[in-house]
Amino acid sequence: MTYDRHMERRRFLQAAASAPAALAAAVHEDLPHYRVVSRFLASAHPGMPGPYPGKVARVHAAKSIDEQSEKVDAAAVVGMMSQGMRALTGDADARDSWARFFSPSDVVGIKVNCSGAPGIMSTPEVVAEIVRNLGAVGVKPQQVWIYERFRNQVDSVHYDRFVPAGVNIWTAEQSRGSIAGYDPNTYVDVDFFGEDDTRSNLSRVVSERLTKIINVPNMKDHGAAGVTGCLKNIAYGSFSNVARSHSGFKTNTYSFIGTLASVEPLRSRTVLHIMDGLRGVWHGGPFSQKRKFRFYPKEMMFGTDPVAVDRLLLDVIDGKRAAEHASSVWDRSMSHVKAGPFYDDNPSINRYIREPGHIEYAAKLGLGVYDIGQIQVRKIEL
Amino acid sequence: MHAFLLAALLPALQWDQGLSTENSVKEAGIQRLYVPADQVAGWKKVGFDAQTFNAAKFVKLPAPGVEYKMDEAAATSLPWVDANGWRMARDGSHAYYYSVPWRKATLAAAEAFANGVDAAVHLDPRELAAFGKMLAFLRGIEIPPLPVMANIGFIDDGSDQTGEVMNLMARRNLLFRVVSAPDPHCDLNVQIGTEEFSQDDAADPFAFATLVRKKLTDEKRLVRLYGSDVVLARMNGDATRVRVHLINYGGGKVDGLRVRVRGEYAQGQLAAFGIQNTALADFGIADGGTEFTIPSMNVYAVVDLKK
Numbered sequence: 001m002t003y004d005r006h007m008e009r010r011r012f013l014q015a016a017a018s019a020p021a022a023l024a025a026a027v028h029e030d031l032p033h034y035r036v037v038s039r040f041l042a043s044a045h046p047g048m049p050g051p052y053p054g055k056v057a058r059v060h061a062a063k064s065i066d067e068q069s070e071k072v073d074a075a076a077v078v079g080m081m082s083q084g085m086r087a088l089t090g091d092a093d094a095r096d097s098w099a100r101f102f103s104p105s106d107v108v109g110i111k112v113n114c115s116g117a118p119g120i121m122s123t124p125e126v127v128a129e130i131v132r133n134l135g136a137v138g139v140k141p142q143q144v145w146i147y148e149r150f151r152n153q154v155d156s157v158h159y160d161r162f163v164p165a166g167v168n169i170w171t172a173e174q175s176r177g178s179i180a181g182y183d184p185n186t187y188v189d190v191d192f193f194g195e196d197d198t199r200s201n202l203s204r205v206v207s208e209r210l211t212k213i214i215n216v217p218n219m220k221d222h223g224a225a226g227v228t229g230c231l232k233n234i235a236y237g238s239f240s241n242v243a244r245s246h247s248g249f250k251t252n253t254y255s256f257i258g259t260l261a262s263v264e265p266l267r268s269r270t271v272l273h274i275m276d277g278l279r280g281v282w283h284g285g286p287f288s289q290k291r292k293f294r295f296y297p298k299e300m301m302f303g304t305d306p307v308a309v310d311r312l313l314l315d316v317i318d319g320k321r322a323a324e325h326a327s328s329v330w331d332r333s334m335s336h337v338k339a340g341p342f343y344d345d346n347p348s349i350n351r352y353i354r355e356p357g358h359i360e361y362a363a364k365l366g367l368g369v370y371d372i373g374q375i376q377v378r379k380i381e382l
Numbered sequence: 383m384h385a386f387l388l389a390a391l392l393p394a395l396q397w398d399q400g401l402s403t404e405n406s407v408k409e410a411g412i413q414r415l416y417v418p419a420d421q422v423a424g425w426k427k428v429g430f431d432a433q434t435f436n437a438a439k440f441v442k443l444p445a446p447g448v449e450y451k452m453d454e455a456a457a458t459s460l461p462w463v464d465a466n467g468w469r470m471a472r473d474g475s476h477a478y479y480y481s482v483p484w485r486k487a488t489l490a491a492a493e494a495f496a497n498g499v500d501a502a503v504h505l506d507p508r509e510l511a512a513f514g515k516m517l518a519f520l521r522g523i524e525i526p527p528l529p530v531m532a533n534i535g536f537i538d539d540g541s542d543q544t545g546e547v548m549n550l551m552a553r554r555n556l557l558f559r560v561v562s563a564p565d566p567h568c569d570l571n572v573q574i575g576t577e578e579f580s581q582d583d584a585a586d587p588f589a590f591a592t593l594v595r596k597k598l599t600d601e602k603r604l605v606r607l608y609g610s611d612v613v614l615a616r617m618n619g620d621a622t623r624v625r626v627h628l629i630n631y632g633g634g635k636v637d638g639l640r641v642r643v644r645g646e647y648a649q650g651q652l653a654a655f656g657i658q659n660t661a662l663a664d665f666g667i668a669d670g671g672t673e674f675t676i677p678s679m680n681v682y683a684v685v686d687l688k689k
Contacts, residue, residue: 037668174637177610178609178636178637179609179637180637180675181638184664185664194592196606197608197611201608240609
C-alpha cells in the first residue's frame, strides 16, 4: 500500500484556525510531502489511540526514587504499575488489566528509550515489572523483545541484569547508520532539505516479529520537538534516518513524528504507553549529559492514547522550565536560538525552533485527544 | 546513452621496491607492473609483465576516500568524498596514476576498474597482499561490452567550476556523461550559463547539484542508494541487462545498503569483494524500479541485473 499524506493547505489552515495554538500552527502551512509505503493494513481497532482515548492514569510515589543516589525502589514500582493499570482499565485485579491487552500467543515488544542513558532511560526496574506482568498473563520471556535503535546506548543500561533469561534485547543498528535492521519495504519517503537518502524505514522487529508493543518513554525536554514522550519515542525510535529532519535552526518534527507514528503496522501494534517519569530531563533532552537538568517527577502515566499522555507531559516539562526560569518550549523567538555549545548549558537557549505542536498535529492524524478539557485524568498518590 | 566501453585492463602495480621483493609480489598474485626503467629486464626475467613507469604518460589522481571536515563550515554535514569518477568522465581516454597511503590501494583499484580506465597504483607495501586480492576479485568478474549508462548530458567547458559541479553530481549519484552539445536522448542536459542553469546557480556547486536533481526528478534517476553517504554508483548496460558498480569510499563495511535501479529486472547477481557466498536480499520491483539490498559490502561490489 502506498499513499500520500499531504494535508491540503486550505483544510489545514481551517484546522489551525480552530485550534488553541493556531498562531504556531499557521507557521506550518507548507508541510513536507510524505509518501508512506507499507504492505500492512490497519487493524480494525488500531492500538493508537486504542480503547481508552483521552484517558490517562497518573500514579505518583514519593519513595519511587531517591533523588541523591537515583536508586529506584522496585517495590514502589510494582505498586505504581498495579495501580496505574487498574486505574486505566477499571479492573479490580491488575492481571485482568494486562490480560485485556496481551494473550499468551503474543510476541510483545517493549520500546524503551535509551538516548539519555546512562543518566536517564526507561528504568530497568520499570521494564522488569512490565516483563513480570506479561509473564503473569502467559507471555513467555522468549516472546518479549526489548528494542531500541542503537546498540551502544542499550548496552550501557544492562537490561539483561533485570529481566528473566530468554528475554530478547534487540537493536536496529549494531553500527550507527546501518539500515540492515530495518524493513526495506515499509518506509516514509520525504525530502526535507535536499538530502539524498529520503527514506526512513521501520525497524524489522516491528514489522516482522511483534504482535503488540508497549511504549516506555521518559519525561524529557527535547531540543527539537519541545518534549519527547510517547509519540517521539515510538516514532523516531522505530524508524531509521530520522535525524535528517533537523537542519540549521529548522526541524520538521512538527509533522514527521505523527506521520511516522501513524504508519502501519506500528500504529496498530502499539497498544499501551507507560510513561516512566521517575526521572525527568527539563533541559538538554533527549540527552542527559548534565545532571543539573535532571529532575524527579516520581510518577508514571498509563494510557493507550499517546497524544493525551504527551499533552500532560507538555505541562510537566514546561512547568518545570518555568519554575527554573527557563524559556518556554513554545518560545519561537529567534533571539533564543543559537548554534554551537550554548544550548547544552543555558536553558534559555534553543538549538532549533522547537515544535511542541507535534502533539496537536498527531491528534489531527487521529492518534488521540489533544484538548486538555477532553482528557480524563485519574490521579493516584502512593 | 552512448558507448564508453569498459577497458579490459586490470589496474597495474607501480612498484619501486626492487627485485628482492619478487616473492612478495608473486605471493600477492600480481602480474602487471610498472617499475623503474633499470628494473624492467630483471622483472621480466622472473616472469612478470613489467613496463617502464613514465609518470609523464599518466594523469595523476588524488587518493580516493572520505574526509570528515567537522571544523569547516559546509552546506551539509555529509562527509567529504574524494572520488575521481568525474575526472575520468571528463577525459576518460587517459591512463591514470594513483599514489596512495595505506589502506587506499584497493579502493583506487576498484575505482579505476569501475570506471573502465587503465591505472597504475603506487601503494604502501603493507597493502600489497590486499591489493593482490582485489586484483584477483576483479579478474574473476566477467567484463561484458556494455556501454556506460547516464541520462544527464553535461556540457563541460573545462573550468574548475564545472569540474566541481560534475564532482558533486557524481557524489549524489546523478549519472551523467560529458557531451559536446545537448543530447536529445538524455532525460536532461546541463549547460552552465544557460537560462535553465545560470552562472549564478553554479557559484554554489552543492546547490547546483540539488537543482539538477530537482529538474531531473528522483523518479527518473537511474540509480538511488539508501543507507550510506559514502557509496557511489556507476552503471553500464543495454536493453536487457545492467551492471551496477558500487564503490564504498568510507573505508568501513556497509551493511544493508538498499539500491533502486530504474527499470524492471527479473533477476540479479551480486559479487562483493572480500565477502563469500553473498546474494542480493529483499529483491523486488516497485513503481517502475528494481530494488534490492546488499547484505554487506566492503570497498567494492558489482551487481548484474537481467530482464
